[in-house]
Amino acid sequence: MIKYPNGGPSIKTDRSNKNKTSNRTNLGMNLEKDVEISSKYFIDHNQAIFYKKPTPIHVYKVSHDNSHQITEAYYDKKSTTDYNGLYREKYIDFECKETKTKTLPIDRLSKHQVEHLYRVKRLGGIAFFLVRFNTLDETYIFDIDHVIDFIKLNDKQSFSYNDIKTKGYLVTKSYSPRLELLKGLDEAYFSDEDKQEEDY
Amino acid sequence: MIKYPNGGPSIKTDRSNKNKTSNRTNLGMNLEKDVEISSKYFIDHNQAIFYKKPTPIHVYKVSHDNSHQITEAYYDKKSTTDYNGLYREKYIDFECKETKTKTLPIDRLSKHQVEHLYRVKRLGGIAFFLVRFNTLDETYIFDIDHVIDFIKLNDKQSFSYNDIKTKGYLVTKSYSPRLELLKGLDEAYFSDEDKQEEDY
Numbered sequence: 001m002i003k004y005p006n007g008g009p010s011i012k013t014d015r016s017n018k019n020k021t022s023n024r025t026n027l028g029m030n031l032e033k034d035v036e037i038s039s040k041y042f043i044d045h046n047q048a049i050f051y052k053k054p055t056p057i058h059v060y061k062v063s064h065d066n067s068h069q070i071t072e073a074y075y076d077k078k079s080t081t082d083y084n085g086l087y088r089e090k091y092i093d094f095e096c097k098e099t100k101t102k103t104l105p106i107d108r109l110s111k112h113q114v115e116h117l118y119r120v121k122r123l124g125g126i127a128f129f130l131v132r133f134n135t136l137d138e139t140y141i142f143d144i145d146h147v148i149d150f151i152k153l154n155d156k157q158s159f160s161y162n163d164i165k166t167k168g169y170l171v172t173k174s175y176s177p178r179l180e181l182l183k184g185l186d187e188a189y190f191s192d193e194d195k196q197e198e199d200y
Numbered sequence: 201m202i203k204y205p206n207g208g209p210s211i212k213t214d215r216s217n218k219n220k221t222s223n224r225t226n227l228g229m230n231l232e233k234d235v236e237i238s239s240k241y242f243i244d245h246n247q248a249i250f251y252k253k254p255t256p257i258h259v260y261k262v263s264h265d266n267s268h269q270i271t272e273a274y275y276d277k278k279s280t281t282d283y284n285g286l287y288r289e290k291y292i293d294f295e296c297k298e299t300k301t302k303t304l305p306i307d308r309l310s311k312h313q314v315e316h317l318y319r320v321k322r323l324g325g326i327a328f329f330l331v332r333f334n335t336l337d338e339t340y341i342f343d344i345d346h347v348i349d350f351i352k353l354n355d356k357q358s359f360s361y362n363d364i365k366t367k368g369y370l371v372t373k374s375y376s377p378r379l380e381l382l383k384g385l386d387e388a389y390f391s392d393e394d395k396q397e398e399d400y
Contacts, residue, residue, distance in 0.1 A: 049323060051284070054254045070273040084251070084284065086291040089324030093286075123249060124289030 031096045031132045031139065035083065038177035042087075048182060050085035050092065081113055087185055091125035093117060094141075098132045103158040106151065114151075117144040126189050130171070130181075131164055139179065140168035141188045231296045231332045231339065235283065238377035242287075248382055250285035250292065281313055287385055291325035293317060294341075298332045303358040306351065314351075317344040326389050330371070330381075331364055339379065340368035341388045 032052075039050040063069035081095040095113050097104060109129065117127035127144040142159075146167040150159065171184035186194060232252070239250040261272035281295040295313050297304060309329065317327035327344040342359075346367040350359065371384035386394060 043319070046319070046322065049319060049325075051253070053251070068274050071271065073270040073273055074268050086293075086320060086323050086325045089291070090289070091286040091291040119243070119246070119249060120286060122246065123286050125249075125286045 030134070031098045031130065032082065034139075034173075034179045035096060035130070035181070038179040038181055039083075039085075041177040042182065048085060048087035048092075050083050050087075050181075052083055053081065081116055087126075087182060088190060090189070091120070091123075092185070093120045093125055093127045094130050096130045096132070098134055100134045102133065102135070102161040104131055104164065105158045107157070109147065114144070114147060118148060121145060126185070128188075131159075131168065133161060133164075136161070137173070138165075139171040139173075140164050141171060141184050142168040143188070230334070231298045231330065232282065234339075234373075234379045235296060235330070235381070238379040238381055239283075239285075241377040242382065248285060248287035248292075250283050250287075250381075252283055253281070281316055287326075287382060288390060290389070291320070291323075292385070293320045293325055293327045294330050296330045296332070298334055300334045302333060302335070302361040304331055304364065305358045307357070309347065314344070314347060318348060321345060326385070328388075331359075331368065333361060333364075336361070337373070338365075339371040339373075340364050341371060341384050342368040343388070 035050065036052060039048075039052075042048040042050065059070050059073045061070070061072035063071050081093055083096070084091070084093045086092065093116070095109075095117070097108055099105075099108070117129075120127040121144050129142045129144070129147065130139060131142050132139040142164050150163065169184050169188040172180045174180055235250065236252060239248075239252075242248040242250065259270050259273045261270070263269035263271050281293055283296070284291070284293045286292065293316070295309075295317070297308055299308070317329075320327040321344050329342045329344070329347065330339060331342050332339040342364050350356075350363065369384050369388040372380045374380055
């Protein structure tokens with residue numbers, strides 16, 4: 001059984017049917033699959049680019065016969081966020097998190113990821129966790145600033161569904177794109193701009 | 201021996217020392233090393249973020265004893281560009297190219313990379329090739345639009361040094377950061393903005 005340090009492999013071939021038996025491997029996989037399929041739609045329609053960052057892998061040995069063949073390597077635990085990209089001229093960076101309960105434990109958000117997203121936000125990018133409540137099949141854009149405020153102001157160990165629903169933005173599902181991520185981003189980050197444009 | 205100004209590289213890539221026997225692997229490595237060291241400086245000074253995208257690796261087998269150990273994998277040839285990031289609120293995407301001669305053959309720029317950078321530019325990002333002439337030790341920001349214009353208007357097989365020098369922007373070297381990439385970007389993409397700000 002394959003266990004990955006960050007809840008799931010990031011390389012397409014890892015997500016083969018072979019892994020379907022492993023619950024651990026599939027943690028976070030449904031959301032990521034939806035994001036990937038939606039990203040393809042957005043690229044094909046020239047609307048946005050979102051990239052899955054591959055999990056960094058340390059290569060130790062390559063084959064003598066074929067320099068493309070790696071014979072010993074290790075997953076690096078210290079990866080940053082899942083995705084970055086470009087939408088409406090802005091740099092976007094986010095991390096997918098799924099939960100089967102109605103809470104999201106803070107320790108599911110690594111310090112490394114929180115710091116990275118905070119840095120992105122400070123430099124003028126858009127940075128958030130994309131949180132899915134599996135049992136409700138609801139997905140939210142939850143801005144890094146809310147995460148940081150929450151950690152500063154609370155001594156709770158988890159975000160509740162209400163915390164995220166109240167401060168976050170619902171990303172609706174549809175047939176194509178599967179996740180209406182751009183509509184969610186419009187609402188979360190561009191609604192003032194859109195309003196101004198309408199006023200003209 | 202490589203000396204790092206800030207105690208070491210942050211993320212080790214697959215291009216580890218073990219690969220030094222392969223010429224193919226080291227192609228373009230001096231420039232990339234400079235970009236990596238400079239990127240660390242920019243992050244430490246909260247000026248910009250540039251990420252090396254790891255070369256995608258397809259994992260085929262993992263060890264039974266240690267699930268983090270990969271025993272068979274292959275480099276994916278179809279990677280996109282080397283770096284993306286965030287500077288002055290803009291999404292930045294670029295690919296490093298080094299040449300030992302005074303020309304850069306067009307076939308060194310893969311169709312896949314050119315298309316990707318073109319898409320980035322159309323979506324409002326900043327997209328370029330970072331070209332180094334090794335013998336001159338000169339590095340240029342060469343915008344994707346110039347690349348595309350050149351390919352459309354010429355039947356030449358290579359960019360000359362003059363083509364790139366004329367249309368590109370020189371990125372000077374210094375001690376720290378090793379590559380003055382931000383100054384180069386300021387000149388190439390933000391000089392109008394800076395001028396307007398000065399006028400106030």
